[in-house]
Each structure stands twice: as C-alpha cells, then as structure tokens.
Amino acid sequence: MQSVSVGGALLTVGGVAGYVVGITAPYPGRAFSLTALMVGLTLVAVGRAGDGEDER
Template sequence: MNPSLAAGAALTVAGVVGYLVGVVEPYPGRAFSVTAVMVGVTLLAIGRGGEPA
C-alpha cells in the first residue's frame, strides 16, 4: 500500500472522529481536527495519483 495513501486515510479518519468528539464535548485544540482532515484529503489525493506516464 502506498504510504501517502495510508497516512491520508488515517489522518482523515482521525480528523473526522476528532471533529465529531469536539461537536459533542468541546476541548482545547479541537480546531486541529479540521487541519487533520484537510491534510488527510490532500495525502489521499497524492497517494491515489499514481505514476506519471
């Protein structure tokens, strides 16, 4: 498995879970969950990009 793809999936899932927990119970630093989702989606796109032809 592509390391960028795996890291992106992990960060996206962790960010979404962190966001949902922050909606239920506000905690310091919960805004970093949105950053984790943005970075995770970017890494997913890079990981799925494939080799240039």
C-alpha cells in the same frame, strides 16, 4: 505512494473522529481536527495521483 495514501486515510479518519468528539464535548485544540481532515484528504489525493505514473 501507497504509504502516503494510507497515512492520509488514517489522518482523515482521525480528523473526522476529532470533529465528532468536538461537537459533543468541546476540548482545547479541537480546531486541529479540521486541519487533520484537510491534510489527510490532500495526502490521499497525492498518493492516488502517483499510482498511475510510470517509474523509471
């Protein structure tokens, strides 16, 4: 589940960066930065939840 957490973290950072750029200079598709942020945070949570499970 490590790769899910890392992917989620990267998506979250990209979403925050896109949001900050969208505040200063409007661009087409900037609403997708909020979607990337939400999906990224969800993937981080899912990836961290799987760390404590015992794999058999």
